[in-house]
Amino acid sequence: MTRYLKLASILLIAYSILAGFLIPLSTGVLEVSPRVAKGGQELALSIEAYNASFLVDKGNYEARIRLNPKNAICAKKVQVKSNSNLTLFFDIPLGKLPVQTKGENGKKSPFPLLEMQGNNNGYTSLESVIFFEDSLINSNESQAFCTIKPYKSNSKTTFPFLNILEETIRNLFYHVPMWFAMMVLLFISVYHSILFLRNPQYLEHDIKASSYATVGVLFGLAGIFTGALWARYTWGAYWSFDVKQNTSAVALLIYLAYFVLRSSFDDVDKRGRISAIYNIFAFATLIPLLYIIPRMVDSLHPGMGNNPAFSKLDLDNTMRMVFYPAVIGWIFMGIWISQIATRIEKLKQKVMEDNYG
Amino acid sequence: MNKFAIILFLNIIPFLTFAQDGKSSDYFGNIGKIYVVVGVLMILFICVIGLLVFLERKLARLEQEIHKKD
Numbered sequence: 001m002t003r004y005l006k007l008a009s010i011l012l013i014a015y016s017i018l019a020g021f022l023i024p025l026s027t028g029v030l031e032v033s034p035r036v037a038k039g040g041q042e043l044a045l046s047i048e049a050y051n052a053s054f055l056v057d058k059g060n061y062e063a064r065i066r067l068n069p070k071n072a073i074c075a076k077k078v079q080v081k082s083n084s085n086l087t088l089f090f091d092i093p094l095g096k097l098p099v100q101t102k103g104e105n106g107k108k109s110p111f112p113l114l115e116m117q118g119n120n121n122g123y124t125s126l127e128s129v130i131f132f133e134d135s136l137i138n139s140n141e142s143q144a145f146c147t148i149k150p151y152k153s154n155s156k157t158t159f160p161f162l163n164i165l166e167e168t169i170r171n172l173f174y175h176v177p178m179w180f181a182m183m184v185l186l187f188i189s190v191y192h193s194i195l196f197l198r199n200p201q202y203l204e205h206d207i208k209a210s211s212y213a214t215v216g217v218l219f220g221l222a223g224i225f226t227g228a229l230w231a232r233y234t235w236g237a238y239w240s241f242d243v244k245q246n247t248s249a250v251a252l253l254i255y256l257a258y259f260v261l262r263s264s265f266d267d268v269d270k271r272g273r274i275s276a277i278y279n280i281f282a283f284a285t286l287i288p289l290l291y292i293i294p295r296m297v298d299s300l301h302p303g304m305g306n307n308p309a310f311s312k313l314d315l316d317n318t319m320r321m322v323f324y325p326a327v328i329g330w331i332f333m334g335i336w337i338s339q340i341a342t343r344i345e346k347l348k349q350k351v352m353e354d355n356y357g
Numbered sequence: 358m359n360k361f362a363i364i365l366f367l368n369i370i371p372f373l374t375f376a377q378d379g380k381s382s383d384y385f386g387n388i389g390k391i392y393v394v395v396g397v398l399m400i401l402f403i404c405v406i407g408l409l410v411f412l413e414r415k416l417a418r419l420e421q422e423i424h425k426k427d
Binding site: 017020021025050051165166167168170171174175178215218219221222225226229230232233337340341344345348352355 | 385386388389390391393394396397398400401404407408412415416418419422423425426
């Protein structure tokens with residue numbers, strides 16, 4: 001049974017690292033200029049893209065600026081300069097443009113939304129791409145919008161491109177599973193603490209509770225450190241005193257106190273009972289610290305406060321195919337290491353009994 | 358030895374301060390920030406190695422105890 005668990009953990013983690021690095025990002029827009037346009041103007045929008053090969057798609061690349069779900073201004077000409085640079089030409093109609101400013105469900109409106117598509121590059125979009133200055137002259141002619149035909153979804157396996165995140169979107173497979181594994185390990189630890197309180201004669205439960213907590217806290221520390229490095233290149237600082245960062249640090253400190261408490265008792269039974277009770281309380285504070293308080297206030301971390309979250313990514317099936325195996329793999333790896341720690345601790349207990357008991 | 362360490366440290370400083378918030382001057386910010394992902398994996402590697410060392414030290418202490426008895 002445990003043999004399969006170990007094998008599965010190795011295979012799943014190896015798969016998540018390989019797939020997480022080998023699958024490319026989809027084409028994304030890095031920079032657009034200009035960001036302001038006037039009615040009646042011929043707009044030349046120059047675009048710098050990431051991971052693009054526009055030269056391959058030359059001739060059949062399409063682009064449009066969507067003003068609302070129904071209307072769009074289509075590019076009349078696409079001029080490809082290089083693989084990552086192109087210029088789009090638009091005729092901006094006169095009069096007040098029907099740009100939808102209200103988003104759905106209290107979210108920010110994505111319009112005017114730039115959408116581009118080619119056979120090789122797939123579908124690319126950028127929200128709030130340009131600001132339209134309304135022209136005062138009302139034109140009599142009907143505004144020149146093109147019909148919207150749906151763009152095909154990407155046929156290639158890619159991870160979504162998000163500005164600021166860029167390639168670091170892959171960290172989802174290495175940072176988030178740490179927290180999942182930590183939660184599972186600490187839960188197993190609490191489970192054994194409760195079992196020990198019910199049957200204090202089985203010291204094995206106390207040993208298991210402490211080993212699982214040790215490995216769980218180490219996974220939490222790994223999560224904090226990887227999160228700090230990720231934050232340095234997306235939020236701007238290693239530690240920006242964000243709620244999520246602070247509360248997770250506090251949660252880990254509470255667990256560190258658990259180990260201090262354990263080491264301060266010589267009597268095995270007393271240590272087992274008191275640390276088991278402390279463990280239950282520590283786990284009870286962990287849930288609000290990690291999952292409730294950060295959601296009640298604004299935070300930079302995805303999924304908190306008014307933040308748009310990883311919903312766009314969570315819905316992305318390619319990322320799920322790598323993310324879930326990574327989570328399961330790291331949980332199994334944590335259980336494996338905890339079992340080794342338990343075995344060492346049990347041996348120690350036995351040697352102590354033989355030597356001094 | 359001490360002098361050598363100081364010289365080495367002074368030589369490293371320019372590389373550390375080179376990391377600005379600019380676009381291409383920042384090594385970690387290059388190629389769509391892919392090196393951040395490599396750094397994150399390195400941190401995980403270091404953490405797992407740390408766990409190994411921790412367990413090994415526990416075992417070494419146990420071995421000493423067993424030797425004492427023999």
